[in-house]
Amino acid sequence: MLGIQSRREFLASTAVGIAAAAARDIPHPMRPRPLPPPPPPPSRWAAKPVVVSSANGLRAVQRAFDLLMQGADSLDAVIEGVKIQELDPNDDSVGYGGLPNADGVVQLDASCMHGPTKRAGAVGALEGIKTPSEVAKLVLKYTNHIFLVGEGAKRFALQYGFKEEDLLTEHAREVWLRWRANLNPDDDYLDVPEGEHMSVRPTGTINCDAVTPQGDISSVTTTSGLAFKIPGRVGDSPIIGAGEYTDNEIGAAGSTGRGESNIKVCGGFLTVEHMRRGMKPTDACLETLKRVAKLTEPRLLDERGRPKFDLKFYAVNKRGEFGAASFVPGRFAVHDGTAAKLMDTAYLYERAASR
Numbered sequence: 001m002l003g004i005q006s007r008r009e010f011l012a013s014t015a016v017g018i019a020a021a022a023a024r025d026i027p028h029p030m031r032p033r034p035l036p037p038p039p040p041p042p043s044r045w046a047a048k049p050v051v052v053s054s055a056n057g058l059r060a061v062q063r064a065f066d067l068l069m070q071g072a073d074s075l076d077a078v079i080e081g082v083k084i085q086e087l088d089p090n091d092d093s094v095g096y097g098g099l100p101n102a103d104g105v106v107q108l109d110a111s112c113m114h115g116p117t118k119r120a121g122a123v124g125a126l127e128g129i130k131t132p133s134e135v136a137k138l139v140l141k142y143t144n145h146i147f148l149v150g151e152g153a154k155r156f157a158l159q160y161g162f163k164e165e166d167l168l169t170e171h172a173r174e175v176w177l178r179w180r181a182n183l184n185p186d187d188d189y190l191d192v193p194e195g196e197h198m199s200v201r202p203t204g205t206i207n208c209d210a211v212t213p214q215g216d217i218s219s220v221t222t223t224s225g226l227a228f229k230i231p232g233r234v235g236d237s238p239i240i241g242a243g244e245y246t247d248n249e250i251g252a253a254g255s256t257g258r259g260e261s262n263i264k265v266c267g268g269f270l271t272v273e274h275m276r277r278g279m280k281p282t283d284a285c286l287e288t289l290k291r292v293a294k295l296t297e298p299r300l301l302d303e304r305g306r307p308k309f310d311l312k313f314y315a316v317n318k319r320g321e322f323g324a325a326s327f328v329p330g331r332f333a334v335h336d337g338t339a340a341k342l343m344d345t346a347y348l349y350e351r352a353a354s355r
């Protein structure tokens, strides 16, 4: 299996790597390794390989699916997929270029689970590292822990060769300055003119889940979280069982949208449990959304009792069936062996609730 090593194997490979470093680059645990032999022919597949993602993951599902077809491990495939968004300065909801917290500091969250080895890793409020999904994978691979946060998570990443960088792009800085200026009419910042006011606080994220031809499953979710959040806030994305969850016997599920509402229902876990009881992925996602709606406090419901926020779930099962659902019509990305494409989510309500 590619990518998941025992501590002893890692130490041995590190020793070799250090010797080799004199001749070439510094060894880096995330450097792609040679791929194992390609998967068996389709007639011998245990599952229909598939990758699903939030709608911003069209490139992610293409990349992850290509890697699956080359024999890559499911976790390596989804991490390589979401890294495209993490490294893209134009996606202001994930990784580098993500919108900052209320202090103007970008704090990133990510988690992942690897079905075959039953391992999990996560980082929260990570600053200065562009690809928190990779750091979460390092926690999974090389520690006895699951969740590292803040300064400790950063130091951990630096120890493994990650570079500390300024994650705040000019675009993100400008959006943050405008938000701050309009926060309070009585403060010392002059308001930005009406037309430019941001009325919505974005909660972008990318979740990606994959099934290999052998029926092995992994999931990852990574985000810069709620824009302008209180410093230190973490949402659902880095919480195993909320932002994503994998059980290699059943399937995987993950989410994007208002993290606080997902945390209360442990939506990743709950969706997998719905599938364990026999539901198809789409129905499982819808069922979880119904639970979210039931647990929503009145201030977040419209006059007809519908949640006023966005939340989506994505799921795959052991056979390679997949689905996604949202409160109102939405889109998600999938590669099911034909092509990377956007598809419509199933949904609970025809139209968006009034805010």
Ligand code: GLY
Pocket (backbone or CB within 6 Å): 203, 204, 205, 223, 224, 225, 226, 234, 235, 236, 237, 255, 256, 257, 258, 259, 260
């Ligand atoms: N779902 C992303 C967040 O709430 O941070």
